Amino acid sequence: MNKFSKKLLSNRIWYNFVIVKFLKIKYVLKDNNYNSEYNSYNQGNWIQPYQDDSLAAYQSYNQKSSFTPVTLSWVINARAPEKLGKIDKLRDRIFGPPEDDPQDYKLILNNVTGVIQPGSLCAIMGASGAGKTTLLNILNFRDKSNLIIESDIRVNGRPVNLKKISQYSGYVKQNDIFIGTMTVKEWLTFQAFLRMGHSYSKEEKYDRVDEVIRQCNLIKAEDSYIGLGDTLKGISGGEKRRLAFATEIITNPPLLFCDEPTSGLDAYMAIGLVEVMAEQARLGKTIVCTIHQPSTQIYENFNVLCLLSEGQIAYLGPRSQAPSYFSNIGYNCPSNYNPADYFISILSIPSAYREEAVIGSQRICENFKQSSYQANILESLNMLHTNYYLENGDYDDETSGYNSSYFEQFKWLLWRNFINDIRTPVSSKILLIQVLFIGLFFGLIYLDLELDEKGVQNTTGLLFVTMMNVGFIFLFPILNVFIGEMPVFYRDQRDRLYSPLIYYLSKQVAELPKYLLMSFILITIIYWMANIRNDAGVYFSITFTFILMIQCSMSFAYLISVSTGNIEISTALAGPILIPLILFAGYFLNNDSTRAYFIWIKYLSWFYYTFEILMIELWTSYDFIPCSNPFNNVTTPGGTVLCKNARCFANGDAVLDQYAVKKVRFAMVEYRITYFADYFNESFGLFFPKIKAS
Incomplete structure (x- = not known):
């Protein structure tokens, strides 16, 4: 390994090591800041609605159950910054954002307090924009959406963060x-x-x-x-x-969060799902869900109701007592009328008479603050925060990694990848058709090449155009499949199912056999139809080089797909990025002709190293290249006959000199390891901010 390649290898490995470590540290610091932000507001004076008498029946069952029943309590304030103009955004970028000004923020949740007991199936309801989804997301520490949040969220009186609440809860997303x-x-x-x-x-x-x-x-x-x-x-x-x-x-x-579980379902399916949820609540679990205008039958399956209006609590207590409570403050629900529809109608804020509606909504919320229900909440909060309880044991303060070993993760991820590939054969069939078509088409064009001065150009051109096509046809299928699985990956990371590294390795290993087989078929067809060289050693060496190049193309596909997260954007960017890398690979532009300010592009291109290796492997041992016609007669338009020496090459070294390829043995190993590790680390490193954003 020469001095330059050693320096290149060490610099790139060190660079990627620093990048990955930095991203890991950044991810951990952001996570810790996020958790501390969520638990910085109240010091302990809060949470719980009136408990329905029927819930007491679950206590004997809970003592026998295999999980620890939990009481969820919270106090939350959340505000969002107002939209800034372009000048304000530019100012913030240059000078930094100004100190917080209350007038610059919109209040999303205003001193929202509550408690939900074991055995509760709680429905969070309200008009559009009331803060239902925001409350649910804050309770389970998901998608803070650039909100400034001050909160104290507890389970059985104990403060929790994202890692801790993941031990207690599950989250059923709307999608x-x-x-x-x-x-x-x-x-x-x-x-x-x-x-x-x-x-x-x-x-x-x-x-x-x-x-x-x-x-x-x-x-x-x-x-x-x-x-x-x-x-x-x-x-x-x-x-x-x-x-x-x-x-x-x-x-x-013991704790479940559900975001709009019945959305998109017909009445029969929605009732069936809510009945399943109610059955789980009867087992002593705490279930909190947002729901939009449920039917009467669905509504009656809930035993706790939480009504929001303009970011405030309008009611939080037993569902069965809600009609009588609202009747006492002057809002009588008509008989034979769905209470859920009625409550939402009196809490909605129509734009036609917004001011009057806001005043009415504020009156309802103020009445609740003075009610016995709110008093019970505050009393329960004090009790929970001073004497928290755990009936059937305790949970660890911190998660201790994953629930399964790395080997178990790798085995099951590999199994899932193979199943997915086998049951979606269309992409593999299309890839096989591409390989056979390109192989046979190129093989027929370059059929039985002769090794003379013309054969040098033909063989070199064949190797390069094959390299280009291999790089492209194995890259785009990965973009589609990999990005399609990103939502599943991000969801699984929130649930800590497996390590990102294990997922990445399993994808590489699962895809490898297919692409190895396809590349082997393509190179075999082209190599022997074109009669590139009747040497099995050269054949296997060239085939192995192409396989390593495919690995780099796959890593590049992972890199660009993780960077964008969008199929259309990745596909649109892949071509413009690859064109300069191909242009500086050494075929279209001689290596010695590359200008100094563009030389860095050459060293970023795995096509450059692949072409260099292919040329070395093919031409190194050629001691003599025949020249079929050393002199060509060229007739000019004026009729003068000139004698011109044809472009002949004495041996393989002369061909390498012509393309400015340095004759360095074992370049394949050093460069391939460097660049495969490079693109691997870069694409894997980009997982960390993406996981945080998910």
Whole structure:
């Protein structure tokens, strides 16, 4: 290894090491700041609505249950900065943002306090813009959306942060996120083996999967594909929503958050899902969900109601007592009228008479602050914060890594990747057609090349155009597949299912056999049809070089897909980025002709190193290259006949000199390791800010 390549290798490895470490530190610091921000507001004077007498019936069951029942309590203030103009944004970039000015912020949640007991199925309701989703997201530490948050969120009286509450809770998102090629049972089995800890045996995990399938009424669909829209027919929307719920209860968490669980479902499916949730609440779990205008039958399945208006609590207490409470303050719900619709109608703020509606809403909220329900909340908060309880044991203060070993993660991720690839054969078939077409097309064009002065140009051109096509055809399929799985990846990272590194390695290993086979087919067809060189050693060396180049192209695909997170943007950017890398690879522009201020592009291009290696492997051992016609007669337009020496090469070294390729043996190993590690580290390093943003 020469001095330059040693320096290049050491500098690049050190650079990527520093970048990855910096991103890791940045991720940890942001996470800690985020958690401290969430727990900095109140010092302990707060939380809990009136508890329905029927909830006491669950206490005896809870003492026998396998989980610790939890009481969720909170006090929250949240505000959002007003939209800034372009001049203000430029000012903030140059001089930094000014000190906080209350007038520059919009109040989203205003001193929202509450408590939810075990056995509760709580519905957070309100008109659009009331703060329902914001409250739910803050309670489970997700998507703060640039809000300035002051909060004290506790479980059983103990302050929690993102890591701690993840031990207690599950979160069912409004949008269903699955790997559609898996069956319902396969999906839950994958979740069980990565979510459930080492204390459970293999048989117990399988039994838990069967139990959850029964609890969520998914028995008929357990062997059906989840589905990929029109591409692969799968289970219904209601079954998908129940599957999302089943995914979160696979570990039997005592606390569940659900964001609009019935949205997009018909009445029958929505009732079925809410009944499943109610059954889980009857087991002693605490379930909090946002819901928009439920039907009467759905509404009556909830036993706790939380009404929001303009970021304030309008009511928080037993659902059965809400009509009488509102009747006492002058709002009588008509008979045979859905109470949910009535409450939302009196709390909504129509734009036509906004001022009057805001005054009425403020009056309702002020009445609640003076009510016995609010007094019970404050009394319960004081009790919880001074004497927090844990009935059936305790949870660790910090998570101790993942629930499964790295080997277990790798095994199940590899299994999932293989299943997904086998059941979506369209991309593999298209890739095979491309490979066969390009191989046969190039093979016929360059059929039986002769090694003379023309053959030098033809063979070199064939190697380069093959390199270009290999780089392109193996890059774009990864962009589509990898970005398509990003929502699943980010969700799994929030749930700490597996390590990002293990996921990345499993994707590489799962994709490798397919791309190895395809590259082997392509190179074999072209190499022997064109009769590049009747030497098995050169054939395997060139094939291996192309395989390593494909690895670099795959890493580049991961890098650009993680950077953008969007298929259209990644596809649009890939071409313009690759063109300069190909231009400076040494074929279109001689290496000795590269201007000094562009030389850095050459060293960033894996095409440059690949072309250099291919040229060295092909031409190094050629001691003699025949010249078919050393003199060509050229007739000028004036009729003068000139004698011109043809461009002949004495041997392979002369060809390398012509293309300014330095004859360095083992360049393949040193450069390939450097650049494969480079793009690997860069694409893996970009996972950290993306995980935080998710």
